[in-house]
Amino acid sequence: MATVAVFGEILLRLAPQAGASLRRAVGLDIHVGGAEANVAVGLAQLGHAARVISTLPASALGEIARRRLAAEGIDLTHTGAGPGRMGLYFHEPAAGPRGGGVLYDRAGSAFALAQAAAYDPASALIGVRHLHISGISPAVSEAGAEATLAMVAAAREGGCTISFDGNFRASLWATSARNPRDVLVPLVAQADLIFGNHRDAALLLGRDLLGESPRAVALALFEAFPQCSLVASTRREVEQGGAQFVGARIDARDDFAEADEVGLPHIVERIGTGDAFATGVLHRWLEDPTDLGGAARAGVALMALKHAMPGDLPDFTPDDLYGAGADIQR
Amino acid sequence: MATVAVFGEILLRLAPQAGASLRRAVGLDIHVGGAEANVAVGLAQLGHAARVISTLPASALGEIARRRLAAEGIDLTHTGAGPGRMGLYFHEPAAGPRGGGVLYDRAGSAFALAQAAAYDPASALIGVRHLHISGISPAVSEAGAEATLAMVAAAREGGCTISFDGNFRASLWATSARNPRDVLVPLVAQADLIFGNHRDAALLLGRDLLGESPRAVALALFEAFPQCSLVASTRREVEQGGAQFVGARIDARDDFAEADEVGLPHIVERIGTGDAFATGVLHRWLEDPTDLGGAARAGVALMALKHAMPGDLPDFTPDDLYGAGADIQR
Amino acid sequence: MATVAVFGEILLRLAPQAGASLRRAVGLDIHVGGAEANVAVGLAQLGHAARVISTLPASALGEIARRRLAAEGIDLTHTGAGPGRMGLYFHEPAAGPRGGGVLYDRAGSAFALAQAAAYDPASALIGVRHLHISGISPAVSEAGAEATLAMVAAAREGGCTISFDGNFRASLWATSARNPRDVLVPLVAQADLIFGNHRDAALLLGRDLLGESPRAVALALFEAFPQCSLVASTRREVEQGGAQFVGARIDARDDFAEADEVGLPHIVERIGTGDAFATGVLHRWLEDPTDLGGAARAGVALMALKHAMPGDLPDFTPDDLYGAGADIQR
Amino acid sequence: MATVAVFGEILLRLAPQAGASLRRAVGLDIHVGGAEANVAVGLAQLGHAARVISTLPASALGEIARRRLAAEGIDLTHTGAGPGRMGLYFHEPAAGPRGGGVLYDRAGSAFALAQAAAYDPASALIGVRHLHISGISPAVSEAGAEATLAMVAAAREGGCTISFDGNFRASLWATSARNPRDVLVPLVAQADLIFGNHRDAALLLGRDLLGESPRAVALALFEAFPQCSLVASTRREVEQGGAQFVGARIDARDDFAEADEVGLPHIVERIGTGDAFATGVLHRWLEDPTDLGGAARAGVALMALKHAMPGDLPDFTPDDLYGAGADIQR
Amino acid sequence: MATVAVFGEILLRLAPQAGASLRRAVGLDIHVGGAEANVAVGLAQLGHAARVISTLPASALGEIARRRLAAEGIDLTHTGAGPGRMGLYFHEPAAGPRGGGVLYDRAGSAFALAQAAAYDPASALIGVRHLHISGISPAVSEAGAEATLAMVAAAREGGCTISFDGNFRASLWATSARNPRDVLVPLVAQADLIFGNHRDAALLLGRDLLGESPRAVALALFEAFPQCSLVASTRREVEQGGAQFVGARIDARDDFAEADEVGLPHIVERIGTGDAFATGVLHRWLEDPTDLGGAARAGVALMALKHAMPGDLPDFTPDDLYGAGADIQR
Amino acid sequence: MATVAVFGEILLRLAPQAGASLRRAVGLDIHVGGAEANVAVGLAQLGHAARVISTLPASALGEIARRRLAAEGIDLTHTGAGPGRMGLYFHEPAAGPRGGGVLYDRAGSAFALAQAAAYDPASALIGVRHLHISGISPAVSEAGAEATLAMVAAAREGGCTISFDGNFRASLWATSARNPRDVLVPLVAQADLIFGNHRDAALLLGRDLLGESPRAVALALFEAFPQCSLVASTRREVEQGGAQFVGARIDARDDFAEADEVGLPHIVERIGTGDAFATGVLHRWLEDPTDLGGAARAGVALMALKHAMPGDLPDFTPDDLYGAGADIQR
């Protein structure tokens, strides 16, 4: 097992209790999340030593986040306290044919305000074999983009491998004057592994990819980003009547593998399922970077399972990688 | 958007909390409902000004109903206080193959006791473009039937259009010596729009309709009720294995339209789904009385969505009419 | 309706509240269960007089069990208090593709410690027409095996018919030096009706049954156990995408019947579904021992319904035997 | 220990969950109560065999009541099913200086509709040593009054002793044309033990008792009711600042005893505290009719304890009679 | 009864569920509050027509606030939607000797961002007899101060009386470069009635008042603010051992009255108790401006009662003004 | 701040949810506790580095304990996994005059089964300045006693100071053939600081101390245990009417100090209050071993506060040591 670090914002999700929409809520459940923290927790549950590098406010809300990640065994030595609010998001639950929604309330958060100088990347990455980042941190603020770049540079310097998950957030970029592609390309250029769909790739490549095959998209990314050796992506199918299935593929420069589609009989959560995919892929890739098929299957297994788990953070065990059957164990 | 009024009884639903049957309940959730109020709330959520004309007891239970409807923006100026109890119903939740049930405890309610003279229909309908009623109010009591008739007469006088939803309640008529057909026909004779299924039509027409096509049933209703210009009805299909689908059709005198069947992957509620259909149809019909297909699709969209919403009252937004996709919005 | 007795351990299930795994639980729901008690409660709900013969600790936990069974109308005259703990099990809920689990904490329970001499079988079976036992009691402890044997002997003596449900619990036998087959065969030898699957039969017959037809297995059991006149078994099918179905068959020595498969659209519970099958079969068999098809259909109807009921104890009504439709009753 | 019977109505209390008033309630807890049932349950918890003679509706609501009393070990053989509703009451919780309230919704209940002929008093009282009734049953309906009278007559005939608890309910008598005194005097005339305060006595004696000493009141009752040998009453004191204390006295014809006042540091419930007093007094009186002081102290101990117990039904153990100290037991 | 308007920010309180501190919270209850809205709701409950003039975001969180105030019957015609977040505060519950706390998260709220021009004071005050404001709105932002000033000017112009509640919020002023006294004096100069304690008066008068009698403080305020005719203030006493009492006084220019101290046996909430005092005083003063004693007693009665009510908004009835006794009503 | 270690068993408390006794519980809240862990958590909250040395089972229940302590920032490096169950206790809540109770279900726990050889005391105490133990671990099992003795010996060897809290548990010793005094004296002989009351001292000294002054008891302990330099004890007073107060004293060999009594207006929890006292005393003593008065006051402040905190684990902040006032902070 490896020591892995992630860099990104930790959020509190506040979500109405079962059966209420947000505008009718009388109470809110608190979940701790954030795409990168979700991956760190998943990797810790699979046996890795996982570190979250971030900034939290020195408030009781910051402590909620800190306590829940500590309970998961996450190393928070390099998550310091800084000025600013706790990043929040409110969750509008899905209801049958209506997809849920997210109401961000994260402007002015301690993470968004934290300058690159607030971190000590070299020290934060001591002993770390792999760094995982996403496209959210650079979208959050200019300071966030600079801090991500510094973290990536230190990782490259220190010999860490790097993964990047697109996680495009239109609503964050909409409030920024910066051009997403300009900000993201220097980051992605350092990544060994890119998680992303057509939309992420189109953004990074600056051109329309409509109708291009997954293989063509992957090859275009490989061309644009010479450091990159793997591209991982998922697909979702919805049958008439509502039954859903997820599958995945992983492309290397001269190979690829697909994972069979898995049914999702009863979805309780969509958030964090992409992070679960990244978790499974990274886990297998850290074990054996040549087993593309195994990485795709591990990613899909965790992704399907996460659909049945409320909240942002996963709740995996190593057995989940191998799809323990549906029989009750007693 | 139009100003719409409904006339009918407001009920409190008391239902066991998740996972318990009624006889094992340790607590009860309180929902506010009633077929006509459900329609008023749905129309208000779609942007209409909605008024509920009714009678509530001057008790804390009556205030529960009054507060929840006020929170939905309903105009309650013409819902007065009268002697009698709060109408209640207890809900036996469905469980897998076992359909749920309703235990009415509404005898002696303030609405049932309210005489026609307790209302001032002309004043209650000032500014109103459309009045919606159902077959429940006349079933509740003789006074209820008389008050409904007076309301319908005032609506006709005042130039309102009128819709009638059958909503046949066998258990209410069973305790009455009155003949349902005798009571209902004079009401339906004033309606421009009839919501009803085969059973409702058979009752109104006084003959068996077994095996007759939906078109034939609609034409028979048009013949019997010259004022009526539209008949709207739904259909439900259950596949082997349990998957359910709903569809609908709307018949005009010389035209008709059908809405495609929509899957119901996970049903949490059956109550109020017919009212959601009426809401969607009325909404589109008030916008454009010639768009039969649009009305049918709007009705089915809301009906399918309501199956995922616990409680009687809907929780719609205008986007729901156009079936916003299942993707999470962030 | 008949007077029926069961002999076996009563357990408390402690299960995380909705949406949490056991390791993240902040609270636990308390359910009362135990395979034999589940059958007794189901039979009581169908109209039989049902008696549970068991031992509970004289503690508040023992009282929880006693109170819930008394609420179901169970006769507990012959469930005494004895030294030892309350038998517990913790429930790891299922989550999508991950089957749930059971963490037994029942060693040293009052039932496990109760010697055969703690019971007065002859007196406990006065007025009883049928005794139901399972393979759990003999697995719990040597004392449990001896007490079961004494109970069975008294039943045979007193003219009761006897049913045996295999319910093999690997984790219990794993902590015992005793050979399950040696212990179980003398018990099963007294049974008129055996509930069991391939695994149970293989254990009892002491040989591999892989690939043998259900009929062949039943005939082998009939040969080995001359007292036995009926063998009842269930089958479960899982379609790609996750849809599940259950069916059943009942074999007599010269006849058999099958029940059609029933879909399980949304499973909330697996525990107690086998007990529900036994309940339905026993109910119909006590009414008419020749109606094999009716018994199989009653068993499957209750088994399918139990999948929608959280907790161990069933919540049946006589209507459930005939599959009351999915329409809401009002 | 004795076999005791009570006759009276069983009610469901529906009460807002903590921190809400009734008009703001979103859910209701269900408690089972009724003054006489409360006494029966308390006596059962102290070791007596207790029987409730009553009528319940044949509905799921009636079953709620039946199940909870069965869980307490109450003998319900003589509580039959009859036409009518379940008697309900809604509870407006107290809030600091504001006393709580009760909103009765019990008109038309199965108990109120049950005619005297619905009961078989002689059979219901077989083996019973003592019968407890209250002034509520005769207030509920004329049929209730007649049935109470028949029950009292059978008790007298059968050699049972009889106790009567005034429990004056102004709101019930307010809806009746009958004169309370005319109805109650024939009942009280059969009682050996009267529980009541100044108001109850004034009603029974038909004159103002303002300013008369407790002893004088008791002597007046003894004079008016020759069968009566004991009068038990409680007193409550509220200090400035809100601290409350309760005490009690018991008068015999030629003796009396008082119990010291007990503090009530944190009151969670007022309902059922009078029934708890009756329980303690009856318990000790059944053990030793001459120990007036012991009966008064037992009554006050249980009354004080009940103030800390939410809901109508008590939750006593025999230790509570002797005021087990405030130390935690471990 | 009068038509009353308040101007001020509406907040959502998010508070841990019972028994948890904020940093350990797993869920949060949602309450709607804000000092001025609390007063409006209280006055509405006492029978006045109450209007809240404010700005809310056009989000689901803004709708939560809007719905709850509509349920209370508040006129929200002049509470518009504006850009910005929903003002939040997180509540750290009190625990025995530890006072609770408030973690404001209201910077950038729609109310704080709303410029004076966003309101139409003349139109908002049509038909209004009295306007209530507090020192919070000018502290929130410069725009808030300007809007308050415009509102006060329009009220004076329109012949409304005006009340001002100090409600000094150190944490809000701490983030502002503005001098509180400079901002507040022009507002207070328009007030007919000032609610405030020593600290509020010292701030407004710009000098230390330590040791000065309440009468002297009131006279100093009268001298500084010629429009002011009444000064109302509360006092709180805590006995050794923890028992608390509240009292109040009201000073006119040539008269004063005091209300007796009232005990607070079990405090569940401190927030909103000052608003409850203002509610009671305003209510009586609007009825009869000369009854100083009645106003003081009404204020204290509601203040004491509010200590027993969780959440910001009161839950009063007119009976509460006269201290309905602690007896349960049935 | 110091690095502190504790050695002792970690337990799960399972307690009925508010308002229910154990026998009526439908659910149980899970708290993590254990006298020594409670002290470690308290010290961590005050700023110390705290380590728990213990043994947990390798089950989901063990993980519950592990996760909650990790969330509190406890170092669990030396809490290993071992065979055996999770130690449980069920909590019977107090109710007014009735003290609560504890139903232990901890026999056969992983801690009780762990042999001394399962620990590496020298390594576990590296960097530790102080070790805290209690009389519970030696009571749990002979292995527990041996492991405690080894831990104490290593602490003495390594130069740690040692504190011992009596925490006599009659129910544990009752199941053991060992003599408590024989077991405890060698442990206490190594302690620098003894927490204990009269009962603890009498047990350790082997003689009746009835009527002896606290000073005399302390001097007797000093004489018997030459290593001991401080004895700390608490006292509790209950006024008529129920008001409670706590105070404390600390004796040195030639000095002593007392802390004033503090009122406990509303007690929600008794468990863990002694541990809170130890926490406050140790905290101040580690800062300044000569400030007896400060240590006593800190102990009483935390003890009083803990009475308002549900659950075993404290929830302190450094401010709590200085009794932050009852005013709400905003």
Ligand SMILES: [Ca+2]
């Ligand atoms: Ca996320």
Ligand SMILES: [Ca+2]
């Ligand atoms: Ca994602």
Ligand SMILES: [Ca+2]
């Ligand atoms: Ca309805």
Ligand SMILES: [Ca+2]
């Ligand atoms: Ca309907």
Ligand SMILES: [Ca+2]
């Ligand atoms: Ca079972």
Ligand SMILES: [Ca+2]
């Ligand atoms: Ca089974």
Ligand SMILES: [Ca+2]
């Ligand atoms: Ca009662």
Ligand SMILES: [Ca+2]
């Ligand atoms: Ca009473």
Ligand SMILES: [Ca+2]
């Ligand atoms: Ca406020």
Ligand SMILES: [Ca+2]
């Ligand atoms: Ca205030």
Ligand SMILES: [Ca+2]
């Ligand atoms: Ca403890």
Ligand SMILES: [Ca+2]
């Ligand atoms: Ca302790």
Ligand code: NI
């Ligand atoms: Ni489903």
Ligand code: NI
């Ligand atoms: Ni969700």
Ligand code: NI
């Ligand atoms: Ni959650």
Ligand code: NI
């Ligand atoms: Ni609900």
